[in-house]
Amino acid sequence: MTDTKDGQQEELHHTSIKPKSQLVVRKIESSSSSSSSSKQLTPTVRRETKQPVANRYGSEDEPMDIDPEIDLEHYDDDTNTVPPFLSSTTTPTSISSNRELLIPDRCTDDVKGLEHFTRVFHARYGSTGPILYIGSLDQAIQDSVCASREERRPLAIYLHNDRSVCANVFCAQVLAGETTIEYLANNYVVWAWDVTSDANRTRLLEVFKRCLGQSYAQRIYGMEKDSFPLLLIVIRSRGSLELINLIEGKSTPSEEELHHTSIKPKSQLVVRKIESSSSSSSKQLTPTVRRETKQPVASRYGSEDEPMDIDPEIDLEHYDDDTNSVPPFLSSTTTPTSISSNRELLIPDRCTDDVKGLEHFTRVFHARYGSTGPILYIGSLDQAIQDSVCASREERRPLAIYLHNDRSVCANVFCAQVLAGETTIEYLANNYVVWAWDVTSDANRTRLLEVFKRCLGQSYAQRIYGMEKDSFPLLLIVIRSRGSLELINLIEGKSTPSEVLLQLIQSHDTFEQQRQRDADDEIMREKRENLKKEQEDEYHQSLRADLAKEQARLDDERRQKEEQNASEKLKQERLREQQVCKARLPEEPSETEKNTTRLKIRLPDDEGILMRRFRINDTLQILFDYLTSQGRMSGEYKLLSTYPKRDLTTLNRSDTFEQLKLYPQEQLILENL
Structure with a gap:
């Protein structure tokens, strides 16, 4: 592999748009340390998924067989404990001090990391390399082996390590090869990571633990550095992920070897390989x-x-x-x-x-x-x-x-x-x-x-x-x-x-x-709409308050009217009952008539005294009819005798005054209930 000549294209910053979301296909920007005399566009595939990672690889009747347990203490990001493929005395800086890592050290953003991978790969090897899935490994699994049956593809995971003696040869002769690029693009979804740095290696193991399970993470953890680069072929079998092939960096994988694990989808990816016509000698x-x-x-x-x-x-x-x-x-x-x-x-x-x-x-x-x-x-x-x-x-x-x-x-x-x-x-x-x-x-x-x-x-x-x-x-x-x-x-x-x-x-x-003018117009329109909305809200709020007040007034009026009607009805009923009792009340005996009794009834609250004569063979009911005719309704009072002290309202009303010994005279006390 020969170094390419330095070249830097002038950037027109004063006219560029900086959108919040970039197009999926992006232009390679060569690094300052290594640039290419000939530049080309790097196609990358990014698929966005809103589905959460957990519980999405298997169907309801095909649960995923993923062991979530793995002890990361064995490969914690510590120089005292590193896996076999990293030297405990050698840091990424000492090994690749003159070259940029494919994935930046301590990278936490998969999208930026994989876009950086594509740019640096191109700068090193003069080729776009395999078309990478730009996104997390969770999303790559979802959009490859867990996609719909028509679009399902196997997943190829490429793991790079600059410490390996095979890294440059494998990249230059295999991954940068046109046949490999084309075959991977047509048959696989490819995701990649660089484990050269301790931080990126630890993050990969955590991702493998979460996405693929403990056994796969431990298997990668136990690899010697010269076993890298690795190309892992993953499929989904009966609801669980299965590693069906592991191609080491010392291999020279043929198209036939990859073909054994390929899936032929009915629909192709949007980013496609050019099949040049007979007049073209080069492909890209x-x-x-x-x-x-x-x-x-x-x-x-x-x-x-x-x-x-x-x-x-x-x-x-x-x-x-x-x-x-x-x-x-x-x-x-x-x-x-x-x-x-x-x-x-x-x-x-x-x-x-x-x-x-x-x-x-x-x-x-x-x-x-x-x-x-x-x-x-x-x-x-x-x-x-x-x-x-x-x-x-x-x-x-x-x-x-x-x-x-x-x-x-x-x-x-x-x-x-x-x-x-x-x-x-x-x-x-x-x-x-x-x-x-x-x-x-x-x-x-x-x-x-x-x-x-x-x-x-x-x-x-x-x-x-x-x-x-x-x-x-x-x-x-x-x-x-x-x-x-x-x-x-x-x-x-x-x-x-x-x-x-x-x-x-x-x-x-x-x-x-014009966009700035449109933005100003939209801002003004939004202000007008907001002001209009506020005014409408205030109007509706005031209207609701007025309606509530009016409803309360109507409810109060209705309640008063109902109370008035009930009171009037009760009054009419009392009056009618008074008239009935007065009509059936026998005439009061004269003072000279024998066998009579004289009752003196003291009213409550100093309202006065009622006195009347009754015949001794009259029943107690006649006394109560008399009280009703005087406006004292039954159930609103109790009537007490002085000696012996009794509540006459509780006695049998068919008993006579003679039987009750309420003669020749008696003083009674009426108390309201």
Whole structure:
């Protein structure tokens, strides 16, 4: 392995976007200690999962067979206790003082660590190496051996150790080999870690304990340093993870050996290996970005108070797919076959699938120009608009639409010198979302115009329709301004690389200014909405208070009315009972009549005295009827005799005064209950 020459690309910080979330496919930034004379894009696969790690590898009827117990005291991060593959007297610094570790020492962020692994691997060995899963081992297991049956793949775990004498040879001859890279990309999910440093080694053992179980962690713990690098092949069998192969660094694994453990999925990863055409002598990996969105195209680009300004009307009769009526940039006497009979179109003729068409674009571009070209958005133009100029304020980017025409004399020069240029590729990847189409064929040209009519409006479609063929290739820069899409720049194919880069920078500055204005507008709108919401909340709160008061008043009135009605009803009942008792009360005997008794009844609270004569053979009930006729209702009082002291209300009311010895006179006391 030979050292590469130093080279550093100038970074355009004043125009770059720093989004909170980066694209999955990223550009390698060479380290200061080792750089490459030729740079290329490094494809990496990152899958996000929201499912917790615990209890997710097995189905309900297939529980995971993972032993959670392992004693990490045997391999604690201490120089007094290290596993066999680390020398207790040698530190990572002393061994690799002149080279950067693949995983930074004491790394706790798997994503940053694996991205660093890819960059340093490229800087060391001049190759992208295997396409790594960018994420934790838990997520890698979930998205490989625990994925759905159609997408399930075996998991290859690569463990590196710079102390091993086999490390450099294995990386340079095996992992950097094109056959290994391609086969791993097509058949495996690959996760990697560097155990050169004590801290990273301890963290790996903890991760292995949690994800794979005690036995696997102890097995790696017992490895000698020269057993590294290691390539572990893991599958899932009957609900548990199983290590079916362990390839040591001294091995030279063939494709057949890997094939024995491969799974053939029905769906391929988004990042794919280029199969070069016969005209290309070299192959490399092509990074592509695919984003899926379930949101419908219609009425999704503008907010509620900022409707999209798109004119839906355009007459496609002016550019119908007919040789008698073609736009200026197509010759009516020349067919795509006659022009490009010896070369494959960037977009296949009569292409109706945007995803397959753009993946084909990337492969053919690489075969022609020996470069990956710009990192394309793999999806429809509607989705590209949604994920660029219509994304959230923090992740918003301008949209660059590249339109290619093989009939143009500028096409090859523009692609080779501009789009294949490293500076342009990096600037577009960092600052733009790029979508592309090839209008060489009549059918693809007509489809593009229909897409432009639907997504951008009539004016843009007619403008492209009126372009001469030598105006192509075109690079259209689109932003969103106050709810509508706006074409702020149209870069023609005759432009030089420096002119293109300058216009991209200027367009991005315009986008940033518009984004700041949009941000200010959104902030003001949010303030207005918040103020309106506060006012509405205060109004509703006041309204609720008023309604509560009114309800309380109505309840009070209803209660008073009910009490009044009950009192009136009781009064009427008392009056009616008084009248009944008074009607059946016998006439009071005269003073001269014999066999009578005179009763004197003292009322409570100094209300006075009641006196009346009764016949001695009258019953006690007549006395109570008399008291009722005087407004003393039964059950509201007790009536006591003085001697002997008795409560007459408890006696038999059919007894006579004679039987009760209440004659010839008696004084009684009435007490309220």
